[in-house]
Amino acid sequence: MSQEGSLHLLNLTAKQLSFVPQERTDYTMTVCDERYLVQKIQAGDRLAFEQLMDAYETRVYRLALRFTGNVADAEDVTLEIFHGIYRSIGKFRGNSSLGTWIYRVAMNHCLEFRRKRRLDVVPYDEELALASTNWRHDPVQSANRQELSEKVEAAINSLSPLHRDVIVLHELQGLTYQEVAATLNVPVGTVKSRLSNAFRRLREQLGGYVFEGSSTT
């Protein structure tokens, strides 16, 4: 197609867009970035807070979605988390990194939600699958791969809350053992043993399955 033809496609009457989840990029900040950002937020700079949201919104939302199991509650919890962050950012003293502090605030809200709902097991929710809008998936997925994803999801949800928390923070959110320990306020050794036990339980449930990347020689 010619260049003019390509542009012609856009210069036309548009129809109302239906809701398409827009991917937003989270990016990491350096220590100096964090310090600068926190000072600006504490001084009342709303744009600085928006920058903080740029960096952490998706991660916090995914964490909330893990604990709530549905999009509506996840949005409410995410809103509470960021409101809590904004309210108490003035008390952030820099003893830990900003990320660890944010995760601690987020976990407190998520655990509070769990306590109120008194759910020991987060049910596998169809909305979780709908909330996943990864365009990278081949539209024509094999039935085995779909079944496997559901099995992994169900296996995670069947873990005890203690084991599931460390799995969510370490494996899904990407925190190190130290960060998980700081977030949950437990020793690093506890995190290590919980992770090991959690994976042993997952092994018992999923040991017969083969995952992507397996090869035979």
Added chain:
Amino acid sequence: MSTQEPVGKNERPLPQCAGGFVRADLKAYLDRELSPLRRWYVGRHMAGCPACTEEVAWLQRLGKNMRQLEDAYPRPELRARILSTLPPMEAAPLLAANTQTQNRTDGTGRLRYAFAGAFALLIVAGAFAALRHNVGRGSTQLANNAVRNPTYESHSKANVSVNVGPTAPPSFTNPVVSAEAPRIERDPTSLEADKLFAIQTAKEKDLAARLLPRDWNRAVTSVRTELTAGKTHNTPYVQVTLGVKSVDLAKSRLESWARLSKSEAHVYASADPGRPGASVVLLISAAESGALFNNLKQLGQISGVARGDANGPVKFSAYPSASDDPRAAALPRSVEKDKHPELQVQKPADARGVAGVKSEAGHSSTTPAIMVVIQLGPLGPSVTL
């Protein structure tokens, strides 16, 4: 020769390890969370234990599979909802916060604090020695308190009588004598967490890169808003300046991405000898904008994001030759483009129709597409702060 196993259920017996005492460390070994000595020990065990080796490989694959489940993104409305309902900020102990943030463990802060503490100690010791020497010659508030406070006097090693005098100093307080080192509560686990972070200096980070995600979102949102508002007299687009090590590699990566995401892509090589590089034009849907941005960040260094429209020229330097792009043979040659390296965007005479992103089958959807113009060039110097 290795072949890929089919994914899914496959009944295989779990291997057993003869040395069960390292099983608990396999996950930590995979996550690189063991001490160097322990890591060496477990690695040596794994070299002779196929069961543990396979266990680690299985853990790695499971972890990767689990991370692929995390692909949910919040709706744009959530952000607006959060920002529009922000509560009032609680009063910040800014002085304490600033003092303590300056004392964070970045090495120099700790050293500064150690020197300050030692200096304060010396001052206290010197003042105490002077106090012992000067008691009776004059009076300080501390001496007065010492007289009045029997506890202090009972513990004092200096047995001297103090002549308080007719009048005490009105409001003099030796700040150095009564100064205390600031007490900072430190969470040891958090300090350890900070050590494990990759602490980068400000010079390593491009200032512009910190602002780009918001710039990108704003540009995409602005373009989409114009399209949905039915504005037809301009052709808005998002222009990205991307510095890469290899222009050819970046071109092929973007073309591959476009194929996978069913987006339309056109690649143009620069004919300007003073400006090496290429332009890649993509037509994407709004849902793919974030993923494209992530790919661009991985490909190279984004030095600029801007929103453009048809009023300004789109700098496509040249059309591809037939040898570069097989699609070029199908391009209409109504304009002698080879003779015009700088092409002005043409406003089409008929501005009505349906916008869309072409699928592989060539059928357009009714979702308005966003045009992204990526100017590929060499890597530039980082912005120093």
